[in-house]
Ligand SMILES: Cc1cc2nc3c(=O)[nH]c(=O)nc-3n(C[C@H](O)[C@H](O)[C@H](O)COP(=O)(O)O)c2cc1C
C-alpha cells in the first residue's frame with residue numbers, strides 16, 4: 128500500500144474526502160469484469176482529477192439477508208482490498224453490511240453515503256448493479272439521482288469471456304462443477320487458492 132492510499136472500515140468522516148470517483152460492489156474473486164470496472168473508474172478519476180475509491184461490503188449481503196443461500200467466498204475482504212490497491216485505487220471503503228444498511232433506501236445510501244461522505248462526482252458501476260433496500264437503486268435510478276444531486280453515472284457493459292458473462296457466480300458455478308480451467312478463465316488469473324476450491 129502506498130502512502131497516498133487509504134482504507135476505511137466504514138464511511139470516512141465528514142470532510143475527509145471532498146471529491147471522488149467511486150465504484151461499488153462486493154467484488155468477490157476480483158474477476159475480469161471487476162478489473163475492467165476498476166480500470167474504467169481509474170480513467171474517470173484521472174479525467175476529473177479526483178481520487179478513485181472502491182466501496183465494498185463485508186460480509187457478503189446474503190450472509191446477513193439469507194444465510195442459507197450465502198455463496199462460497201472466493202476472496203477474504205483483505206484480499207479484495209489488496210486487489211483493489213494493486214490496481215491503483217486511491218482508497219477502499221469497506222462498509223459493514225448489516226440489516227440496518229440493507230434496510231436503507233437507495234436514495235439515502237446515495238445522498239448521505241456516496242455524496243455526503245465521498246463527495247462523488249462520478250459513479251462507475253456495472254450495468255447490472257443495484258443497491259439500496261430491495262435492490263431498488265439500479266443504474267437508471269442512480270442516473271436520475273445523479274442529475275438531481277450533480278454527479279455522473281456510467282453503467283459499464285458487462286465483460287464476457289467466450290460465451291460467459293464474467294461474474295463471481297460463474298466462477299463459483301465452474302468450481303462446483305470441478306471445472307478449474309473454466310473458473311480460472313472467467314477469473315482471468317491463476318489463483319491457486321481459488322483453484323483449490325474446486326470440488
Ligand atoms: C443501502 C443498501 C441496501 C441494500 N439492501 C438490500 C436488500 O434489501 N436486499 C438485497 O438483497 N440486497 C441489498 N443490498 C445489496 C445490493 O443489492 C447489492 O448486492 C450490493 O449493493 C452489492 O452490489 P453487487 O451485488 O453488484 O456487488 C443493499 C445494498 C445497499 C448498499
Ligand SMILES: Nc1ncnc2c1ncn2[C@@H]1O[C@H](COP(=O)(O)OP(=O)(O)OP(=O)(O)O)[C@@H](O)[C@H]1O
Pocket residue numbers: 151152153154155159160161163164251252253254255256283284285286287292293294295296297
Ligand atoms: N462482467 C462484469 N463486467 C463489468 N462489471 C461487472 C461485471 N460483473 C459485475 N460487475 C460490476 O462489478 C461490481 C461488483 O459486482 P459484484 O460483486 O456483484 O459482482 P458479480 O460478479 O456480479 O457477483 P455475483 O455473481 O455474486 O452477483 C458491480 O458494480 C457490478 O455491476
